[in-house]
Amino acid sequence: MRRGPGVLGWAVLALGLAFLYLPMALVVIYSFNAGRLVTVWSGFSLRWYGELFRDEALLASVLISFEVALLAASLATLLGVCAGLGLARRARLPARGLFTSAVYAPLVTPDILLGFSLLLLFISLGLPRGFATIVIAHATASIGYVAVVVRARLMQVDPALEEAAQDLGASPLKAFLTVVLPVIAPAVIAGWLLAFSLSLDDLVIASFTAGPGATTLPMRLYSQVRLGVNPEVNAVFSLMMLAVTLAAAAYAIILRQSARGPRTGA
Amino acid sequence: MKRGGVERSAWLAYAWLAVFFLAPFALVLKLSLSHTTLGIPPYAPRLDLSQGLASVVALVRDLNFDAYGRFVSDRLYVDAYLSSLGYAGVATALLIAIGYPMALAMARAPRGAQPFLVAAVIAPFWTSFLLRIYAWTAILKPEGWLNLALRSLGLPEVQLLNTDAAIYLGLVYAYLPFMVLPLYAVLERQDQGLLEAAADLGATPWRAFWTVTFPMSLPGVAAGALLCLIPMTGEFIVPDLLGGSQTLMIGKVIWSEFFQNRDWPAAAAAAAALTATLVLPILLHQRLQARTLSR
Numbered sequence: 175m176r177r178g179p180g181v182l183g184w185a186v187l188a189l190g191l192a193f194l195y196l197p198m199a200l201v202v203i204y205s206f207n208a209g210r211l212v213t214v215w216s217g218f219s220l221r222w223y224g225e226l227f228r229d230e231a232l233l234a235s236v237l238i239s240f241e242v243a244l245l246a247a248s249l250a251t252l253l254g255v256c257a258g259l260g261l262a263r264r265a266r267l268p269a270r271g272l273f274t275s276a277v278y279a280p281l282v283t284p285d286i287l288l289g290f291s292l293l294l295l296f297i298s299l300g301l302p303r304g305f306a307t308i309v310i311a312h313a314t315a316s317i318g319y320v321a322v323v324v325r326a327r328l329m330q331v332d333p334a335l336e337e338a339a340q341d342l343g344a345s346p347l348k349a350f351l352t353v354v355l356p357v358i359a360p361a362v363i364a365g366w367l368l369a370f371s372l373s374l375d376d377l378v379i380a381s382f383t384a385g386p387g388a389t390t391l392p393m394r395l396y397s398q399v400r401l402g403v404n405p406e407v408n409a410v411f412s413l414m415m416l417a418v419t420l421a422a423a424a425y426a427i428i429l430r431q432s433a434r435g436p437r438t439g440a
Numbered sequence: 441m442k443r444g445g446v447e448r449s450a451w452l453a454y455a456w457l458a459v460f461f462l463a464p465f466a467l468v469l470k471l472s473l474s475h476t477t478l479g480i481p482p483y484a485p486r487l488d489l490s491q492g493l494a495s496v497v498a499l500v501r502d503l504n505f506d507a508y509g510r511f512v513s514d515r516l517y518v519d520a521y522l523s524s525l526g527y528a529g530v531a532t533a534l535l536i537a538i539g540y541p542m543a544l545a546m547a548r549a550p551r552g553a554q555p556f557l558v559a560a561v562i563a564p565f566w567t568s569f570l571l572r573i574y575a576w577t578a579i580l581k582p583e584g585w586l587n588l589a590l591r592s593l594g595l596p597e598v599q600l601l602n603t604d605a606a607i608y609l610g611l612v613y614a615y616l617p618f619m620v621l622p623l624y625a626v627l628e629r630q631d632q633g634l635l636e637a638a639a640d641l642g643a644t645p646w647r648a649f650w651t652v653t654f655p656m657s658l659p660g661v662a663a664g665a666l667l668c669l670i671p672m673t674g675e676f677i678v679p680d681l682l683g684g685s686q687t688l689m690i691g692k693v694i695w696s697e698f699f700q701n702r703d704w705p706a707a708a709a710a711a712a713a714l715t716a717t718l719v720l721p722i723l724l725h726q727r728l729q730a731r732t733l734s735r
Contacts, residue, residue: 183545187557190542194564194616197575200585204578253453260450267454276457279718282666284674286691287718290698290711291464298467314460317453346445354446375568378676378691382698392570399574399681411571418566422559 202415205408222409229406232394239374239391242305246312247370253313254320254365261321262328281318288315289382296383303385311383312373319372320365327361328354360428367425371418465715471705472712516693521713523688527604527679528672531611532665535619538612539664543623544653547630558624565617573610573681580606580682602684610678615671619664626660627653666724673717690714 179187205223209216226232257277260267267273280288292311296303331354339349355362377392384393391410398404546557564572579585580601587597600606630653638648672678676691683689690710697707 178550179545179548183541183548186541187545187549190538190616190620191560193613194561197579197613198564198567198572201571201575201578253456256449256451257453257457259447260453263447265447265450267450272462273450273454273457276461277453280457280461282670283718284671284676284691284714286674286676286694287468287711287714288461290694290707291468292460294467294471294704294708295460295464310460314456317457321453350446371566375570377570378695392568395568395570395574399570399577402577407571407574411568411575414568414571418563422563422566 198411198415201408202412205405205412207405207408210405222405223413225406226409226413231389232391232406232410235389235391235394238305238388242308242312242380242390243370243373245309246316246373247366249309249313250316250369251320251362251366254317254369255324255362257317257321258324258328261325277318277321279318280315281322285315285376285378286382289379292379293382303383304388307383307385308380308388308390311379312376313369315376315379316369316372319368320362323361323365323368324358327358331357363425363428367421468708468711468715471708517690517710517713520688520690520693520710521673521716524673524675524690525717527607527611527689528669528675531608531615531672532619532669534608534612535615535668536661536665539616539619539623540661542616543620543627543660546620546624547627554628558621561617561620561624569614570677573614573677576606576610576613577601577681580609601682604683604687606682607679607687607689610682611672611675614678615668618667622663622667623657623660626657626663630656670717674714 204215206218206220207215208219208221259265260273261277264270289311292307292314293303296307301307335353335357336349339353340346344352375392376390377396380390380393381396384390395407395410398407542561546554546561549557577584582597582599582601584601586600590597600609634652634656635645635648638652639645643651674691675689676695679687679689679692680695683692690713694707694710694714697703697710
C-alpha cells in the first residue's frame with residue numbers, strides 16, 4: 175500500500191508552490207496596470223506593452239539575445255553530445271578525471287567566476303570582446319548541462335542496436351547518426367532548450383564578455399532594474415513567461431509525438 | 441567490444457573545455473598571484489641614521505602605502521569569502537528545511553500527479569532569474585506589496601529590502617528548484633515496503649522517517665546542498681538587488697572591483713578566493729565516482 179502525502183504534505187506543497195508563483199503572478203498582473211506607480215492599481219491598460227514596442231534599444235537587445243542564444247545553444251549541444259559520449263562510453267582520454275571535472279564543474283561554478291576568467295582569456299588572446307565572445311562564453315557554460323542530459327539517455331541505449339548496424343556494414347559514424355541519435359533525440363532537444371534558456375537568461379557572464387555594441391536583453395533590463403521598479407520591465411517579464419509557457423507546451427507535444435510514433439519499424 | 445569510435449569525439453569537447461574553462465582558471469590564479477607579490481610590503485625598511493634627517497625623509501617616501509592598502513584589501517576578500525559562505529550555508533539549511541517536506545510530499549503524491557508537480561517546480565527555473573529577484577524588490581520595498589497587505593490587515597509594516605533577511609529570502613526563492621529536484625529524485629525511488637516493515641516492527645511514523653527515510657535520502661540532500669551552496673556563494677544578483685550596502689558577498693566584491701574600481705588584480709584575488717569553493721565538491725565527486733566504479 176502506498177502512503178499518500180497526507181493533508182500536511184499537500185499543504186506544504188501548496189504553500190511551496192504559492193511561494194514560487196505568487197511573486198511572478200504579481201508582476202504579470204501589474205504589467206497591465208495603467209499607472210506608472212508599480213504597486214498602485216489604476217485600471218487595466220496595455221500601455222506598457224505599447225511603450226515596449228517603441229523602445230528601439232530594448233528591441234535591439236532582444237534580437238542580440240536571441241542570436242547569441244541560438245548560436246551558443248547549438249554550439250553547446252554539439253560539444254555537449256561529444257562530452258556526453260565521452261562520459262557514457264568511458265572514452266580513453268589523457269587525465270580522464272580532469273575531463274570529467276571539466277565537464278561537471280561549470281554546472282556549479284558561479285557565473286561571476288566563469289565570466290571574469292573568460293574575460294582574462296579573451297584579453298590575453300587579443301580577442302576583441304563582442305558578440306562572438308558572448309557566444310563562446312555561453313556555450314562553455316552550457317556544455318555540462320547538455321552532457322549530463324545526453325549521458326543519462328545514452329546509458330539507456332541498447333548497445334546491440336549500434337553493433338548490429340555496424341555488423342551490417344555501417345561506419346561507426348553512420349551507425350551513430352542513424353541508430354543512436356534518433357533514440358537520444360529527446361535528450362539532445364532538452365539539452366539544447368536548456369542551453370538556449372540559460373543563454374537568454376544570463377546577465378553576469380555576458381556583462382564580463384560583452385563589448386560595446388553587444389548589449390543583451392538581461393544587461394539592458396539590469397540597467398533599468400537598478401533604477402528601481404519599472405512598469406516596462408513588468409511587461410517584458412510577462413512576455414517572457416508567455417514565451418516559456420509556449421516553448422514548454424511545444425516541447426511536451428514533441429515528446430508525446432516521438433513517444434507515440436512507431437518509427438522503429440517491423 | 442567492437443561498437444563505437446564515435447566517443448573519440450569527446451576530444452573535441454575536451455579541447456574546448458581545456459581552452460575556455462581550464463586555461464582561464466589558470467589565468468585567474470596567475471593574476472591573483474601577481475597581485476599578492478605586488479601586495480608584499482617592503483621587507484626591511486633601511487634606516488641609515490648616519491645620513492641624518494634626509495634618511496628619514498627617504499624612508500617615509502619609500503614606504504609602500506599602496507602595498508599596505510592591498511594587504512588590507514586581501515583581508516577584505518577573505519572576509520567577503522567567509523561571509524558569503526555564511527550566507528550560502530544558512531540559505532542551504534533553510535532550503536533543506538523547506539525543500540525536504542515539499543520533495544517528500546511530491547514523492548508520495550499519486551503517480552499521475554507527479555510529472556505535473558515536477559514541471560511546476562522546474563518551470564520558474566526557465567524564466568528570468570534577474571526578473572524573479574526583481575519581483576521581490578517590488579514586494580519588499582517600503583511602499584511595496586508586502587507592506588500594502590500588512591497595512592490593509594492592520595498590522596505593523598516591516599522594512600525588509602536591503603537587509604540580510606531579504607538576501608536569505610531571495611536565495612531560498614531562486615534556488616528552491618535546485619534543492620527540491622535532487623531530493624525528489626532519491627525519495628521517489630525509495631521502497632515504501634521498508635516503511636511498512638518499520639511500522640510492523642513497531643516504529644512510529646516519526647521514528648520510521650528518521651531511521652529509514654531520512655538516512656536513505658542523504659545522497660539527495662548532499663546533491664541538493666552542493667547544487668545550491670556553491671553557486672549561492674558566488675551569487676551576484678541577489679545581494680545586488682536585495683542586499684544593503686553593508687552586505688559583504690564575494691560576487692558583489694568581484695563585480696565592483698572590476699566594473700567600478702577597474703582593479704583587475706584585486707578582482708582576480710577575490711575570484712581566486714572563490715575558486716576554493718569549487719575544489720571540495722570536485723574532490724568529493726571524484727571520490728564518489730571512484731567508489732561506484734570499484735563496486
